Amino acid sequence: MSESEKLFQRAVKRIPGGVNSPVRAYGAIGETPRFIRRADGCYIYDVDGNQYIDYIDSWGPMILGHNHPAVRESVARAIENGLSFGCATEIEVQMAEFICERIPHVEMVRMVNSGTEAVMSAIRAARGFTGRDKIIKFAGCYHGHSDSLLVSAGSGVMTGGIPDSAGVPKGCVADTMTAAYNDLDSVKTLLEREGSQVAAVIVEPVAANMGVVLPEEGFLSGLRTLCDEYGALLIFDEVITGFRLAFGGAAQYYNVRPDLVTYGKIIGAGMPVGAYGGRREIMEMVSPVGAVYQAGTLSGNPIAMAAGLTQLTLLYEHPEIYRELEEKGERLYGGMEAILAKKGIGYRLNHIASLGSLFFTDRNVRDYVSAKSADTAAFAEYFKAMLKSGIHLAPSQFEAMFLSTAHTEEAIEATLEAVEKYFSAV
Numbered sequence: 001m002s003e004s005e006k007l008f009q010r011a012v013k014r015i016p017g018g019v020n021s022p023v024r025a026y027g028a029i030g031e032t033p034r035f036i037r038r039a040d041g042c043y044i045y046d047v048d049g050n051q052y053i054d055y056i057d058s059w060g061p062m063i064l065g066h067n068h069p070a071v072r073e074s075v076a077r078a079i080e081n082g083l084s085f086g087c088a089t090e091i092e093v094q095m096a097e098f099i100c101e102r103i104p105h106v107e108m109v110r111m112v113n114s115g116t117e118a119v120m121s122a123i124r125a126a127r128g129f130t131g132r133d134k135i136i137k138f139a140g141c142y143h144g145h146s147d148s149l150l151v152s153a154g155s156g157v158m159t160g161g162i163p164d165s166a167g168v169p170k171g172c173v174a175d176t177m178t179a180a181y182n183d184l185d186s187v188k189t190l191l192e193r194e195g196s197q198v199a200a201v202i203v204e205p206v207a208a209n210m211g212v213v214l215p216e217e218g219f220l221s222g223l224r225t226l227c228d229e230y231g232a233l234l235i236f237d238e239v240i241t242g243f244r245l246a247f248g249g250a251a252q253y254y255n256v257r258p259d260l261v262t263y264g265k266i267i268g269a270g271m272p273v274g275a276y277g278g279r280r281e282i283m284e285m286v287s288p289v290g291a292v293y294q295a296g297t298l299s300g301n302p303i304a305m306a307a308g309l310t311q312l313t314l315l316y317e318h319p320e321i322y323r324e325l326e327e328k329g330e331r332l333y334g335g336m337e338a339i340l341a342k343k344g345i346g347y348r349l350n351h352i353a354s355l356g357s358l359f360f361t362d363r364n365v366r367d368y369v370s371a372k373s374a375d376t377a378a379f380a381e382y383f384k385a386m387l388k389s390g391i392h393l394a395p396s397q398f399e400a401m402f403l404s405t406a407h408t409e410e411a412i413e414a415t416l417e418a419v420e421k422y423f424s425a426v
């Protein structure tokens, strides 16, 4: 028995499913999760000493690669002063200024500890600001695991049914309406019916939790127009896309200005961090200035701020990183597409910059329904073969691949060889 298998046997006795987040389980694949000891650059190493090229990248935070020396050193320096004070610190001010001075649609920002918390709080601020209760989300978009957003919530919960999770009272999701991604008419219909009660439309501007699904031409700008027409706020959940598609996230990439934006993942560089921000008049609704209560014992934690600010500074000071990620994405995802095209196999590869998903379907994947047409059993076979070839993918058809600047040419070539080998055999 491998060390991972031994650890998993122990884990399942004391941790539900043996994992602290369901996306880490290999249940859909019929395997045991690999327990990780360390990671460096684009490589991750399990407790059995196996090396993999990692495309999970901690689900996005490691955009500069694992164990980045500057990030690690900033944490080591910060630790010397103590781990947490629960009091105001200079680095929180630096972080807030850094973001607000560089991202035009963020005039004020509040730090929290996870993406879930960021989105939950942004929704509360939107409701407090508008005095309205209803929200519109999109099927297949994931916004964390707070009660009111666990409706058709994508990847980890792609099990169907409303609400998706047991333990969520009907009342908690009564004000959550669901529209279809890339379908402005479905949003319009909801707004025509209940527009005067809608506080916000929340969207992943590039969906990455039902696999990667790109917004079609006019979708995001159409949401902006509809929100303005009905007095609803537009919230971009940029927990994945923020600082990834561009420094200013999808809002910058697509040139559409949201009222509020949520961040996570990259903003913490691997530490537990989230943030929400946007228009000043909305953010001034948040306590202690306004009546929308939101708090956090560890929010703005100095160690987390040090890691996050170091990573954001590197990203901002090296804008060529974004061109580099586009090129690497083209080489990897374009290379995969070329292999599939050569074999004449009907798969769909959705990709943008460093994000990509190979869907085992011959349908154009543009929303939740088409994403769900993917053959998850075929994905499981592919996943297992790739793992055997030393390629570490997310164990689900409905997750993205994350490229980092640390993915070398050799690593990308090795990945393409593994893909080619697999599809030559099937």
Ligand SMILES: *Cc1c(COP(=O)(O)O)cnc(C)c1O
Pocket: 113, 114, 115, 116, 117, 119, 142, 143, 144, 145, 204, 209, 237, 238, 239, 240, 264, 265, 274
């Ligand atoms: C990961 C994710 C979240 C939740 O963030 P956590 O830090 O896991 O709570 C929210 N929204 C999107 C788009 C995400 O990808």
